[in-house]
Amino acid sequence: MIAFESVGKTYPDGTVAVADFDLEIASHESVVLVGTSGSGKTTLMRMVNRMVDPTQGRVTIDGEDVAATDPVALRRSVGYVMQASGLLPHRTVLDNIATVPVLRGTGKAQAHERAAELMEVVGLEESMASRYPSQLSGGQQQRVGVARALAADPNILLMDEPFGAVDPIVRAELQTELLRLQRELRKTIVFVTHDIDEAFLVGDRVVILKPGGHIAQIGTPEQILAEPADDFVRSFVGADRAERRLHLQQVAGREVVVDASGRAAGVLEQGGTP
Amino acid sequence: MSWVSANLDTIAEQLLAHIAQALPAIVLAFVLALPIAKLANARGWLRGGLTGTAGLLYAIPSLPLFIVLPLMLGTSIRSPVNIVVALTIYGLALMVPSASEALRAVSRETLQAATAQGYAPWARFWRVELPLAGPALVAGLRVVVVSTVSLVTVGGVLGVPSLGMLFIDGFQRNITAEILTGIVLTAALALLLDALVVLGGRLALPWASGRAPRRRTAPRDTGQEAAR
């Protein structure tokens, strides 16, 4: 479990990135922080692996204050995927994936073996193992980034706009694979994005942030769509957008779901969600 | 060219002396420039000051420096130590600004990513920052190599053995072959060391030449995403 206990961060230049933030993230849960640029998402996420130290309050992992842990050891135990992958350009794909196990003292051969397995897990062809990151497409780089974050089998995965820099088709592919992975691996995931659709897809719960790390609303995607807390949330999630406003029409004896612009979105089945 | 065949021993001696002064100065300048540049980059005000000072150092005329240094170091004026110290100073004047620039050009994002993976500060410097600055450092080192090899000859004026002695002696005694030998060998040595630096850089930084170390994969193997 990760707990943010009234944390705040004021940067040395006086910028108040996060004022007073509380959140508990259960083990195996995936929580998405979503909000406008500068709302403090990255700052909050980085408090978990001590890339940022809060100036107020504390962050605990399983009850233990992270401020009391060795930051280097902590970072090796928490997976981190960043936007534009953050791969080491001078290391091959295989070496990049093996980074954390090697830092932790695993033998190179063993780390490479595990890295090769992970390449398969994230859907990378074996032939890419000896390439450098610059020789991969953006989507492939993000896969390497995800594989690297998984290499030491961390309990916690921090993902800062991991799919922000790839085109929508590749993004959808990567999102689907993340969901598949998460069903198998059941990590505790903190995920940051700008994209509300991505947030609703990936998050068990979604935290909508206003500038200063103020929480506009926390809830499951269903809760947020059903009951937007205020106008900010309503406009942020696009609750007024035509494709979100669905209604039923009877067609040939079945109930068809139609959006506000009259486009058919699907059919209604009894029994609801899987 | 009969002068050359008659004086092979002298030529070899001067060549070796030349190398013996150039190499330590090149290595020292490179090795010392790194911590100085690193320190300068960590402190904004130092960086401007240091790179400015470095530029000024290079403007010191070499002959007076070679003469003044022994007074400061307490060595004899003919001692190769002076030459090495003087050449190191010139080397630093060139290398500190380029090392500072090389280290500064390393992507902060990449460094942060390395920290996030759990690199301790020193490991990050040696295994991430330094290698990534490598190509620019090599470029800086090449300038130092060529400049140092040619500056060693100035010591010849003071009677310190080097290829410079060949053309000074050649001028004094009017032996064209000796002059040419000195000039050609100096240039050849500079080119050779430069080539070695380039080669060393290629071997140490295989990723920078834009090629995979082992097999190159054919385009059809690049997967679906690359095809988009």
Ligand SMILES: Nc1ncnc2c1ncn2[C@@H]1O[C@H](COP(=O)(O)OP(=O)(O)OP(=O)(O)O)[C@@H](O)[C@H]1O
């Ligand atoms: N190192 C820093 N020094 C000073 N201010 C900073 C620093 N890092 C972030 N900030 C400021 O803190 C605020 C929150 O930044 P943060 O990066 O957490 O936002 P974000 O929600 O991740 O934004 P984005 O969606 O653009 O990534 C911003 O106003 C930003 O300018």
Ligand SMILES: [Mg+2]
């Ligand atoms: Mg951010």
